[in-house]
Amino acid sequence: EAQVTQNPRYLITVTGKKLTVTCSQNMNHEYMSWYRQDPGLGLRQIYYSMNVEVTDKGDVPEGYKVSRKEKRNFPLILESPSPNQTSLYFCASREQGSEQYFGPGTRLTVT
Amino acid sequence: AQKVTQAQTEISVVEKEDVTLDCVYETRDTTYYLFWYKQPPSGELVFLIRRNSFDEQNEISGRYSWNFQKSTSSFNFTITASQVVDSAVYFCALSEAGYSTLTFGKGTMLLVSP
Numbered sequence: 484e485a486q487v488t489q490n491p492r493y494l495i496t497v498t499g500k501k502l503t504v505t506c507s508q509n510m511n512h513e514y515m516s517w518y519r520q521d522p523g524l525g526l527r528q529i530y531y532s533m534n535v536e537v538t539d540k541g542d543v544p545e546g547y548k549v550s551r552k553e554k555r556n557f558p559l560i561l562e563s564p565s566p567n568q569t570s571l572y573f574c575a576s577r578e579q580g581s582e583q584y585f586g587p588g589t590r591l592t593v594t
Numbered sequence: 595a596q597k598v599t600q601a602q603t604e605i606s607v608v609e610k611e612d613v614t615l616d617c618v619y620e621t622r623d624t625t626y627y628l629f630w631y632k633q634p635p636s637g638e639l640v641f642l643i644r645r646n647s648f649d650e651q652n653e654i655s656g657r658y659s660w661n662f663q664k665s666t667s668s669f670n671f672t673i674t675a676s677q678v679v680d681s682a683v684y685f686c687a688l689s690e691a692g693y694s695t696l697t698f699g700k701g702t703m704l705l706v707s708p
Contacts (some may be wrong), residue, residue: 516696523700524700525685526685526698527698528695528697581644582641582644583631583641583696
């Protein structure tokens with residue numbers, strides 16, 4: 484089954500404690516992205532990757548890191564999480580010009 | 595820079611009413627793609643439609659229809675005979691050709707009551 488998986492689905496953590504949200508896709512897509520969704524703001528792109536070892540900033544990259552060492556994986560790293568990073572996070576993948584396939588979302592709470 | 599505006603924050607209708615969700619976009623590219631996604635209360639994002647900038651033909655899929663008008667930079671979505679299961683947040687999105695970024699509107703919450 485074609486899918487994008489994210490782990491964990493829910494996470495509560497404390498300010499400053501490094502965390503990683505994993506994302507994996509099994510469709511051999513070149514493009515992968517991370518978004519955050521906040522009430523009243525819609526989805527905003529954090530980072531995207533056009534292929535292995537090629538990443539670039541989206542609209543709201545501050546406080547986040549990503550890496551793309553393998554085509555299927557695109558982890559999101561928060562080195563020092565802060566409460567304003569409490570949000571719903573989506574990973575997505577797609578081919579050029581095609582629709583995004585979204586993961587199920589990760590709800591992160593930073594206290 | 596690309597931009598998507600969904601001016602309707604929330605719409606409430608009664609079942610069986612028709613409802614149109616508006617989407618206006620801005621882009622400098624002549625080649626681009628437009629999308630609609632549905633986010634039901636369960637939270638996942640469900641793809642509904644993709645349209646490229648060279649295809650202005652309107653599309654109908656069951657109770658759903660889409661009206662793409664380049665002259666007004668709009669890509670509106672109509673649900674005919676709405677049902678309670680249509681209650682969700684609907685997002686319009688834009689992707690310019692040659693880029694992997696996808697810009698979303700802020701979404702329209704549709705509430706369909708019985």
